[in-house]
Amino acid sequence: MSKRKKAPVGKKGPAKIRAEQPPVAEVYSPEQTALHKKIFKFSTLAILLITVLLSLFSGINGDDEFQNDYSEKLTDYYLSLGADTSALYIEKGNMHFYGGFFDLTTGLINRALGFDEFDMAYHHVRHIFNAIIGVLAMLFVGLLAREIAGWRAGILALWFIFLSPRFLGHSLMNPKDIPFAAGFAIALYYMVVLFKSMPRPSWKTALGVALGIAMALATRAGGLLLFGYLGLFAGLDFLLKYRLKGLAQERKALLTYLTYGLGIAVTGYVLAILTWPAALADPIGHPLAALTEFSKLGIKIRVLFAGENLLSDDTAWYYPVLWIVKTAPLFTLLGFLGSIFILPAILKRYNTAAILLVYFATLFPVAYIIYKNSILHDGWRHLMFIYPSMVVIAAIFWVTLERFFKSRKTIQYVIYGVLGLLAVDAVLFIVRNPQYPYVYFNPIGGGIKGAYGNYETDYWGVSVRQAIDWMEAEGILSPEMQDTVTLGTTFFYNTSRLTRKRFNGKVKVKYVRFNTRYSEAWDYGIFPSRYIRGAHLRSGNWPNSKAIHEVTANGVPLLAIEKDENKYAYLGQRAMAAGNLTEAVAQLQKEVQEHPDNEVAWTSLSSAYISTGQYQQALAAAQKALAVAPDVESALLYEGLAYLNLGQQQGALSSFERLTRVNEEYYAAYYYMGLAYEASKNYRAAFDNAQKAIEANPGFKQAYQLAARALQALGDNQNAARYLEAAQKL
Structure with missing residues (x-):
């Protein structure tokens, strides 16, 4: 039997059956490419500066009570070389089920600088780092779109995600969902590069995938999803390149895929648990237990959804879908939906595995949550990690649509005009509400005015900071005041951390439930809309006549400051x-x-x-x-x-x-x-x-x-x- 001759390098041998690969990006002239790179680079720099600046004016997120406590315990654990084990189990908030990447990093910085949680600088450190991670996510969204569809798509995707008020708003103060989304964006980008370069990828590319996985897993156990994505799409990429026959005839390439996949998975996993004490104690069992815990998200709270105050385990199956539809900017929504109609053209023009990966990363988590009937609350922030891939798809749609009419400039200008109009609402909202853009609702939801009383707005009480700032500007609170002022509030943590050191201990903060807010004596009440029922908000009777100031977004009240001058209601309840x-x-x-x-x-x-x-x-x-x-x-x-x-x-x-x-x-x-x-x-x-x-x-x-x-x-x-x-x- 004659031996099969090896095919010359660069040519296909008879046994090496490979699928012809479409181009992964549009081809531009060197001059165009250089210009696009400069635009992308300067855009990223501008976005970084703006986002960091905005983060300095953001208020405290209500969940920081748990995050900051975890940050301190993590810092104690590592500085004591594991002797302080308080980070291994935290009953309040179940924070031991979370990775420690963000909280350990900021905890060490704050400890080194001598800040504690009653210093505003402590929160500035966290917010600045949050902003940097948010911009990192934005950067890799742009890079992912560029890798698939060229520099124009990359630039568009970069600005799309920055001009998405919800994502930008969370980038200012959300240390869970933003690092998690960033990990996904990084991992997806490097997966696309990895598959493109297989079977001879750079070790830097493989490390990039591992680092993205590590960041996601070191934030939430849901980062384990990325191991599945890697395995599934590595297999798909292999089949697209070598077909089924490659399983038998391309053993070397198959071994390369398996080796890189396993190496990336192990590296990402090890790096992730390095900042997660409970996972270090039980490297296999604890992350899996955490994933089980988060898949059911067992915390039941009341949420305002479609005008009803429901328990979070009693919301409709379409809860996350409707939230996305009502709060994602129009350019993303229409871009994503439009891409479905031209999907055959997109698949033909761009790398098939890459396109399927970003669609899968967008749709699978939503479908899985609906299938599992998982409990969600606070809108769709737990699903924010799907938004980077969703934005990439939207950007690809718009550049592909433009290319359909490359010889008809008039239609292209119409497309540019439509895209600009679709962005106006989101841009204006960010400009008008830079401290809390995360409360954005698009025109489909009637804007924030249409959402008021029907959906949660400032569910984290971020606007408490603006309330405190106003009270100081009005002379109600002052570092020099002699008498103690008592504040009643439904957001104790936010209010107490913003006032104790700032006003030299002359502000006393009391936690009160909104529906029994006069059970305690206080001088001023700080009440975000979070714990007020939808019917009350829609009645037009809040803020009530005791309110002396409102913090608003586009004219819609997010928070009211009440003055309880005579305390008749409190005295009546005390007498009772x-x-x-x-x-x-x-x-x-x-x-x-x-x-x-x-x-x-x-x-x-x-x-x-x-x-x-x-x-x-x-x-x-x-x-x-x-x-x-x-x-x-x-x-x-x-x-x-x-x-x-x-x-x-x-x-x-x-x-x-x-x-x-x-x-x-x-x-x-x-x-x-x-x-x-x-x-x-x-x-x-x-x-x-x-x-x-x-x-x-x-x-x-x-x-x-x-x-x-x-x-x-x-x-x-x-x-x-x-x-x-x-x-x-x-």
Whole structure:
């Protein structure tokens, strides 16, 4: 048998069946290429300077309470060479499930500079580093688009992501989602370069992939996704180049793919866990446990979505999709959707594996989250890592569309004009709201005005800084003041860290819940819209008449500063707590006379009237509260109790049913509905509601007793005895 001769270098041998590779980028003249490089370079520099500057004016992100605590524990762990193990398990916030890249780096810098979290400089360090990482993500978005479709696409993608208010806003103060997105952008870019150069890639390219993976995994366990991307698309690239026959005939090339893939994976993994103490203690088990934890995102909180305040585990499957549609800039949305219609042309013109990779990196995570019914909150920030690839696709669409009409300049100018118009809304929003561009909504969502009362805006309380700045400018707060000023707020961490050292300890901060904000005495209240129900916001009654200032975005209030001068509501609630109901009624009446839009005072007054047996007055006060804020749970409860005590069962049932729609876990509402049904001799309905109350609160003794009475009335004494026995054990 004759031996097969090796094909000359550069020529295809008969056994080396390779797919013909399309060009990976447009070809320009040397002069054009040099110009594009300069534009790209100076654009990156300008974006870096602007982003870092903006970061200095950003407020504190509400989750920094957990991040900064983790940063200190990580710093202690490494400086003590592992002797301080507090970073290995952190119950509050589960921060040990996160990698430590960002928090360790900034923690070491702040420790070296002598800053603590009550210094504004401490937060400047974090924000500047956040901005640098954000710009790094933007840079690699531009490079990825350039690698696939040329310098024009790269420049366009770079500016697209910078002019995306949500991404830019998070780049100023989000130390989780931005480094995670940056890791993905870096890894995707180097994967494309790696596949392009296989089977003889540069070691620098391989290291680039590993570093991108390491950054993502050293931020969140979801970085493990990149191992899957690498394996899947390395396999696809091999098949596109060598076809199926290559598995048998190109053993050397196959071994190269396997070797590089394994080497990159191991290097990226090792680098990632170097800044993650809990993973160092359990290198395999802990990252996998963290991934499981994040895939279900077990924290349940109330979120404002499509006008409803829902628990985060009860949102519609399209929650992330709708958030993206309403908040991504129009040039990205239309570019991404448009690319689908010209996908055959895109696949024909550019590298197939690279195009499929960026589409997969955009679509797969969204599809997986929908499939797994994962819990999300705070919009789509947990999915921000898909945005870099989405922007790349959008940029490729626009340059491809332009090229379709390369011989028709008029149409090209129309495309430029349309693209410019699509960018106007996002650009103007950034210019008008540079401190918090992350609250942006595009025109599809009616802008931020259309979103107000329907979707969360400043969910992290970033605008607290602007509130403090205003109070200082107005002379309310001053480093030289002699008397202590007490601030009540729903964002304790942000407010306390911005005021303690700045005002030399003369500001006292108290945490209060918004719906019970007068349970504590304070001089001024700082209340972002985060914990205010959508119906209250839409009613137009917030900010109320006690507000002395609003922090706004495009005229929409993000935060209100209240002044509680006479403290009638607080004095009334204190009197109620002391059992002095006459005094309570007197104080609360003074409050509602001065501020008839104070729903908390009306609610407390209704409660006082119920306690004194004045049910008609209680009903009127509860309805006044509901006229101000239609979804106040306590007001709905007191309205129902007033109806119940007035013998109006239907009115009571209506109030309690509405309360269970507002809060499906409000066990007392089910109990009182059961009492109403019992009073009208509907014992089956009484039992059903008692059972719902028990499911919502298994320790609620009265619900078991109600269930037993209802069963006895239905003639089921055996099961009634079971419920009575359970009640006796409580």
